[in-house]
Amino acid sequence: MGSTYRMFRLRAEETPPLFPQPGPFLPKVSKPGLARLILKEALGYNRKLLGSAHREALLSRPCIYGVFSGPFGGFSPRVEKCTGCMRCVQEHPEVCSVVRNPAFAEQGDSYWTPTAATGSTPLSTVLYEAHTGKVPVRGMGYKGAFRGEGWDAMWTDMSEIVRPTRDGVYGREYISTSVDIGRRASHLEFDASGDLITSSRTVEIPIPIIFDALPEQVSNADITESIRTAAGNVGTLFVGRYVQKEARCIALAGDLDSVRAAQRCAAIELEDAALLQEARKLFSGPLGVRLPTKEGFVERAVELSRTADFLHLCADYHGRTFESTERHLKDALLDVHQRLVQEGIRNEVTLIASGGIILAEHIPKALLCGADAVALDTALLVALQARFLGECRFPERSAIQRHRIPVEWGTRRILNLMTSWHHQLIEMMSAMGVREARRLRGNVGRALFADELEREAFGDIQGY
Ligand code: SF4
Structure with missing residues (x-):
């Protein structure tokens, strides 16, 4: 009998943070502005939206990441869920704004939360990976600098990416x-x-x-x-x-x-x-x-x-x-x-x-x-x-x-x-x-x- 060949695999298991973990972004909502927006949407489009069956959907607008999906909707946003996608700001600039969360940067130092970072920082990436075990994927496009310092001053040559057997x-x-x-x-x-x-x-x-x-x-x-x-x-x-x-x-x-x-x-x-x-x-x-x-x-x-x-x-x-x-x-x-x-x-x-x-x-x-x-x-x-x-x-x-x-x-x-x-x-x-x-x-x-x-x-x- 030959020895058994085993592929190396690790198994991830969702492991949420143990301590409060401030997110990198702080969405802010104008409460009177939000009340006017909800009323306008409900009365302007369909009064049925005011019924209990649709209330959750009505209150959770316009965020698809659940920031406004708590029991009080956007009146008490769940800021830790914000990904900084800026959709709310683009759709309703008179009601929503998003700023950087100073409490987030305090968890690391300048290497982990570089001020030049436009989207995710190493800190948010590692916290996500340690929580989920998944590969962080962002589909919003990268708007930062083409090159940086240190490890960001080199790239890996991905020209073999189409080889079908190396999948x-x-x-x-x-x-x-x-x-x-x-x-x-x-x-x-x-x-x-x-x-x-x-x-x-x-x-x-x-x-x-x-x-x-x-x-x-x-x-x-x-x-x-x-x-x-x-x-x-x-x-x-x-x-x-x-x-x-x-x-x-x-x-x-x-x-x-x-x-x-x-x-x-x-x-x-x-x-x-x-x-x-x-x-x-x-x-x-x-x-x-x-x-x-x-x-x-x-x-x-x-x-x-x-x-x-x-x-x-x-x-x-x-x-x-x-x-x-x-x-x-x-x-x-x-x-x-x-x-x-x-x-x-x-x-x-x-x-x-x-x-x-x-x-x-x-x-x-x-x-x-x-x-x-x-x-x-x-x-x-x-x-x-x-x-x-x-x-x-x-x-x-x-x-x-x-x-x-x-x-x-x-x-x-x-x-x-x-x-x-x-x-x-x-x-x-x-x-x-x-x-x-x-x-x-x-x-x-x-x-x-x-x-x-x-x-x-x-x-x-x-x-x-
Ligand atoms: S920036 Fe994006 S994730 Fe954050 S509250 Fe606005 S819509 Fe939601």
Whole structure:
């Protein structure tokens, strides 16, 4: 009997917010204006509308999203349902107006609720995904800028979108999102007696996403436990400092005692690269190094890649390097990846990227720039309705309002987020004509970079 082949699937389950969740828009209705409108519609079109059978429909006008469908209709609008479609304003400008809700922006920071955002923000997107597990779809057309900063300065090449066999989530052809963490052997090795020595040290995960360790001030026991349980349910790994006997844990180790204590973990991530040689004597699994994007990190990455099994390249929570706020994680990744290719050692080491990866589309973009997998941080906090206290940019200086949450609820919210992101990843890979997440790594032929395109188009024009 051969082994049974199973497609990787995650199951979403509606998990409503635990705490009041202000929406991004605040619809305002003039009550005398609304009364006049309802009377005019009822008397002007058909008096039957005033009867109880039609009252609900009459009062719920003109919103199709249920903002005016409460017991008192538009006199007490259910503002949290507003999607900002502006239909009410267009149809009845004398009665309705819609403004941004300041309470909404207070839940995140400038990275999560950019002021330039015209429609949905990363905050509203992730909250929706964690609630429903569905892919957010908007049919209103995009009226924002053509390009932006950071991840918005690159696009994925969707030119393969018409291939019938690569039909995304509902396709007939399986698209694999599995990747490996660790070192792959570049050649076969044999011992003195001629037996094959296995020199690969890898752990396979079903999606190119792991969960990063969160500093104490942006976490608590419930958040940690929710992340740990969700990682187990998804089948992926989480980075953790205090949970070192977990088969799904990448133990974050700052000294050799922590390495000794983490023998049953899937992998170990060293905070101090100087421990690498000694740690290798103590641990036989994948051994990596956490590498903040500080000055000289590209050279450091090349040097460490000769001994470490994986490197975890960390940017700040806004996706900028610690070396310079001008430099984005995607550029840092491209630099490291290309240097490793030049040195001929790219296939031996795994590159994990973290910092500012907050939307599903950031994952294939990070992979195209050279990452094998990404680690999530503030996206998990937003899914768990954590409220930021000020700007959450530098991990050690960030803070959230900590509250107790049921672990089951937290686990479901993260699972929903992963379900939605897995579907979106498959859709994007399908459109790019790529069947395996492993083949996305460094595949810049499937990426379009705004700077390059602008230089090509406007190269001769002064200023470019
Ligand atoms: S903006 Fe759209 S969703 Fe919001 S109240 Fe008006 S019609 Fe409803």
